[in-house]
C-alpha cells in the first residue's frame with residue numbers, strides 16, 4: 337500500500353513536470369504567434385491583463401491563469417525585441433461587465449440559458465441587450481481601462 341502511494345506520488349511529480357514543460361512550449365508558441373501577428377499588422381502596442389495583481393480574484397486561479405501569466409512574460413520580451421511595447425492593466429471586472437454599457441453580463445453558449453456564474457460560456461448578454469463574444473468583450477474592456485489609466 338505504501339509503495340503504491342509512493343509510486344503514485346512519483347507519477348504526480350512526473351505529471352506536473354510534463355505539464356510544466358508543455359505549458360512552457362505553448363507559452364512560447366502562443367507568444368511567438370502574437371508577436372508575428374502584431375508585426376504583420378504593424379501593431380506597436382499590446383495591452384495584456386495584469387494577472388499578478390488580482391490573485392485570489394477570478395483571474396488569479398487555475399491552470400489557465402498559470403499559463404496566461406507565462407504567455408505574457410514571454411510575450412513581453414519577444415515583443416520588446418520587435419519594438420512592440422507591452423503594457424499591462426489590472427483586469428478588474430473586464431470579464432464580468434459589458435464593454436458597451438458597464439452592466440454586469442451573463443455568460444452562455446449557443447442554445448443554453450445565460451447565467452452570471454456560467455464561467456464556461458463563450459458568449460455574453462447584458463440587461464441592455466448587448467451581446468457578443470466574451471473574450472472580445474474582455475479585450476475591449478481592457479482597452480478602455482488602459483485609456484482611463486493614461487488619462488489620469
Ligand SMILES: [Zn+2]
Pocket residue numbers: 434435436437438439462463464465466
Ligand atoms: Zn451592455
